[in-house]
Amino acid sequence: xxxxxxxxxxxxxxxxxxxxxxxxxxxxxxxxxxxxxxxxxxxxxxxxxxxxxxxxxxxxxxxxxxxxxxxxxxxxxxxxxxxxxxxxxxxxxxxxxxxxxxxxxxxxxxxxxxxxxxxxxxxxxxxxxxxxxxxxxxxxxxxxxxxxxxxxxxxxxxxxxxxxxxxxxxxxxxxxxxxxxxxxxxxxxxxxxxxxxxxxxxxxxxxxxxxxxxxxxxxxxxxxxxxxxxxxxxxxxxxxxxx
Numbered sequence: 001x002x003x004x005x006x007x008x009x010x011x012x013x014x015x016x017x018x019x020x021x022x023x024x025x026x027x028x029x030x031x032x033x034x035x036x037x038x039x040x041x042x043x044x045x046x047x048x049x050x051x052x053x054x055x056x057x058x059x060x061x062x063x064x065x066x067x068x069x070x071x072x073x074x075x076x077x078x079x080x081x082x083x084x085x086x087x088x089x090x091x092x093x094x095x096x097x098x099x100x101x102x103x104x105x106x107x108x109x110x111x112x113x114x115x116x117x118x119x120x121x122x123x124x125x126x127x128x129x130x131x132x133x134x135x136x137x138x139x140x141x142x143x144x145x146x147x148x149x150x151x152x153x154x155x156x157x158x159x160x161x162x163x164x165x166x167x168x169x170x171x172x173x174x175x176x177x178x179x180x181x182x183x184x185x186x187x188x189x190x191x192x193x194x195x196x197x198x199x200x201x202x203x204x205x206x207x208x209x210x211x212x213x214x215x216x217x218x219x220x221x222x223x224x225x226x227x228x229x230x231x232x233x234x235x236x237x238x239x240x241x242x243x
Contacts, residue, residue: 022219085120
């Protein structure tokens with residue numbers, strides 16, 4: 001959880017004050033081309049068919065670095081295990097697809113928690129990253145993709161995850177409710193999202209409001225890392241441009 005309750009507000013404000021610079025930094029970096037984008041779009045297109053979605057989302061996770069060859073790194077389970085879990089959850093996923101992100105109550109969050117606990121895709125001990133990415137493709141209006149390098153480092157200052165599914169779910173819920181959704185409510189964000197959506201050829205990763213916030217967050221990290229490099233690797237932070 002956030003060590004400082006003002007941290008999420010500070011990060012939210014930083015994103016909203018720098019929508020164009022962070023968005024530009026994301027696309028200028030061109031970090032995720034090729035299979036990463038192809039399977040991302042494919043998984044989103046397959047949300048009405050469980051078998052097709054299971055296959056496309058499984059490929060997306062692999063292309064997004066969730067399965068590392070060799071003895072170290074993240075590992076995914078065999079596809080058949082993942083597909084069984086998706087078949088079991090599919091009716092509940094379809095129900096959650098009808099949820100309004102701004103009309104969530106305790107029962108609806110409990111419903112999403114059941115999905116998070118039910119997804120069986122990671123062989124590694126950590127569920128937060130892999131399961132959030134599955135949910136981000138099945139329910140892109142409700143859950144964003146979360147990772148260590150960008151999301152957790154930007155919001156918490158480190159990429160640490162305690163391997164406890166209950167705590168991992170609570171962290172995901174906190175990230176969504178205190179950072180991602182508040183940004184998407186703001187009129188300044190809505191205006192930019194509409195404008196960027198009309199240029200889909202130039203901004204193919206802008207596939208939902210929550211994914212756009214994810215892109216902005218990544219852009220913020222890219223600017224910060226560039227600032228550190230320009231400072232000679234001494235750890236100094238980039239001067240964040242203000243609109």
